[in-house]
C-alpha cells in the first residue's frame with residue numbers, strides 16, 4: 001500500500017530502508033497480535049532486522065503475550081515524554097538471526113484509541129521515519145476495527161496485512177475496512193491472511209471469495225499472503241508467555257507463518 005499522506009501528518013520518507021507493514025483486521029480477536037510477533041521472529045530468522053510497534057494504543061498486549069517487561073512504551077512517545085528510539089525494548093536478544101527483534105511496547109489502559117489525538121498519531125509516524133533506516137522491516141500491530149486512528153496507521157504503512165478468519169463476520173468486517181480505505185482514496189492492495197483456518201486449502205478458498213467481492217464491488221485485487229491453520233500450540237504458547245517456535249520448535253502454525261514471510265519477501 002503506498003501511503004497517501006495523512007491529513008496533517010508528515011508524509012513518510014520514500015527513501016527509508018524499512019517498509020512498514022500494518023497488521024490490521026476489522027473484527028477483533030482474529031490473531032493480529034500473535035501474528036505480528038511471529039512475523040517479527042520469522043523475518044529475523046530470515047536475516048531481516050525488525051522493529052515491532054504496538055499501535056493498539058488502548059489495549060496493548062504484545063509484551064504480555066511475550067512475557068517481556070518493557071522499560072518504556074509508546075504511550076510516553078504519544079504524550080511527548082520520549083522520542084520513539086528511546087522506547088525500544090530488545091526481545092530475544094534484539095534483531096538477529098535467532099529471531100530476536102526490537103519492540104516498542106504499547107500501554108494498556110492508557111485510554112480509548114479514539115482519545116489519542118491526530119498529532120499524537122503523527123508523532124509516531126514521524127518517529128518511525130527516523131527509525132526506519134535502522135531496520136529492514138517495521139511491523140505495526142493495530143487495534144481491531146475501523147476507528148479513524150486505526151485507519152490513519154493503516155494509511156501510513158506501505159503494506160496492509162489484513163487478517164481474517166473463515167467466519168463470515170470477520171470477512172464482512174475485513175471487507176468494511178478495505179472499502180473505507182478505498183473510499184478515503186488510499187491506494188491499497190491488501191495482503192490477506194486467513195488465520196485459524198481448518199486447512200490451508202480451505203483458507204485459500206475463503207480468500208478467493210473475499211478477493212472476488214473486492215474485485216467486483218471495489219475494483220481491487222487483494223493478494224493472498226497465506227493461510228494459518230488453527231493450532232492448539234498457539235494458545236498453549238501464549239498461556240506460557242513464550243513465543244511459539246521457542247516453546248514448540250515444530251508446529252503447523254509457525255510453518256504456515258514461514259511460508260507467509262517467504263510470500264511477503266517475494267512480493
Ligand SMILES: Nc1ncnc2c1ncn2[C@@H]1O[C@H](COP(=O)(O)OP(=O)(O)OP(=O)(O)O)[C@@H](O)[C@H]1O
Nearest residue numbers: 028029030031032033034144196229230231234235
Ligand atoms: N492459528 C491459531 N490457532 C489457534 N489459536 C489461535 C491462532 N491464532 C490466534 N489464536 C488465538 O486467538 C487469540 C487472539 O489472538 P490475538 O490476541 O493475537 O488477536 P488480535 O486480533 O490481536 O485481538 P485484538 O483484536 O483484541 O487485538 C489468541 O489468544 C490465540 O489463543
Ligand SMILES: [Mg+2]
Nearest residue numbers: 032033056142
Ligand atoms: Mg491485538
